[in-house]
Amino acid sequence: MTTGTLITVAPTGAESAKVEVPALPVTLDELLLTAKECEALGASVIHVHIRDDEAQPTLDQGRLRDTVAALRERTDLVVQLSSGGSVSDPEADRLAVLDAVPDMASCTMGTVNFGDDVFLNRWEFIVELHTRMQERGIVPEYEIFDLGHLTALQRLLSKHGLPAGGHVHVDFVMGVPGGMPGTPAALIAAQHMLRDLPAGTTFSATGVGRTTIPVLLASLSAGGHLRVGMEDTVTYAKGQPVESNMQLVARAVGFAQLAQRLPLTTAEARELLGVPA
Numbered sequence: 615m616t617t618g619t620l621i622t623v624a625p626t627g628a629e630s631a632k633v634e635v636p637a638l639p640v641t642l643d644e645l646l647l648t649a650k651e652c653e654a655l656g657a658s659v660i661h662v663h664i665r666d667d668e669a670q671p672t673l674d675q676g677r678l679r680d681t682v683a684a685l686r687e688r689t690d691l692v693v694q695l696s697s698g699g700s701v702s703d704p705e706a707d708r709l710a711v712l713d714a715v716p717d718m719a720s721c722t723m724g725t726v727n728f729g730d731d732v733f734l735n736r737w738e739f740i741v742e743l744h745t746r747m748q749e750r751g752i753v754p755e756y757e758i759f760d761l762g763h764l765t766a767l768q769r770l771l772s773k774h775g776l777p778a779g780g781h782v783h784v785d786f787v788m789g790v791p792g793g794m795p796g797t798p799a800a801l802i803a804a805q806h807m808l809r810d811l812p813a814g815t816t817f818s819a820t821g822v823g824r825t826t827i828p829v830l831l832a833s834l835s836a837g838g839h840l841r842v843g844m845e846d847t848v849t850y851a852k853g854q855p856v857e858s859n860m861q862l863v864a865r866a867v868g869f870a871q872l873a874q875r876l877p878l879t880t881a882e883a884r885e886l887l888g889v890p891a
């Protein structure tokens with residue numbers, strides 16, 4: 615059954631530089647303002663990467679804890695920390711993200727070429743991440759950059775059990791140079807592979823760069839959910855830089871309304887994802 619639309623905002627990411635993208639929220643104050651405004655527009659989940667005082671990506675423990683606490687105090691958003699970090703982050707630091715005890719954390723299901731870099735996700739590392747999240751009651755969002763990552767997820771769940779909360783939610787990250795393309799055909803192929811996962815598995819999708827709109831429309835049409843934000847999209851239209859994350863969330867909400875799949879509230883998002891209220 616097609617329900618409302620879960621809208622996740624991914625406001626910052628680890629790849630864009632503040633000097634090149636001045637609208638990128640990099641300080642805690644900028645992140646909180648963005649979070650509040652995106653929530654008011656219809657986002658229910660926030661996928662968080664943080665930056666240091668020089669606006670460089672960091673997995674600093676203190677900052678992560680402060681960020682989780684501040685987002686909880688100022689919003690009702692489901693707080694999802696990135697365990698992906700940036701391509702150069704060591705596994706130990708990525709595992710330590712869980713010590714900040716967010717509602718959710720990302721869990722990428724395999725290695726992928728990432729532009730000129732490699733985003734390394736060894737099997738043993740994935741199992742460790744999944745197991746620690748089970749132990750701590752942190753709900754994973756499984757990040758799928760390529761179709762084989764869904765095969766790995768099926769293997770993970772059959773060998774190591776369901777995630778905390780019992781619900782399986784995946785996010786198709788499409789159009790990364792080196793991963794699956796951001797096309798409707800690839801999205802439908804990925805959706806078909808969900809048949810091998812537990813009944814009721816849900817998916818969201820995001821298309822990076824110029825694949826943003828095709829992926830957004832394909833996901834809505836196929837009954838999927840949406841992730842939008844400046845982590846993935848810094849150009850709103852040809853020659854037009856994104857002004858803010860709110861601009862991207864507002865566009866997603868507009869498309870969801872057209873599709874007659876209204877944005878889920880934060881309470882509805884928690885229920886869907888198996889995140890405790």
Ligand code: KMH
Nearest residue numbers: 628696698699700701720
């Ligand atoms: N920054 C990418 C290397 C995640 O957040 O879990 C990884 C990423 C995925 O963004």
Ligand code: ZN
Nearest residue numbers: 627696698845
């Ligand atoms: Zn991310």
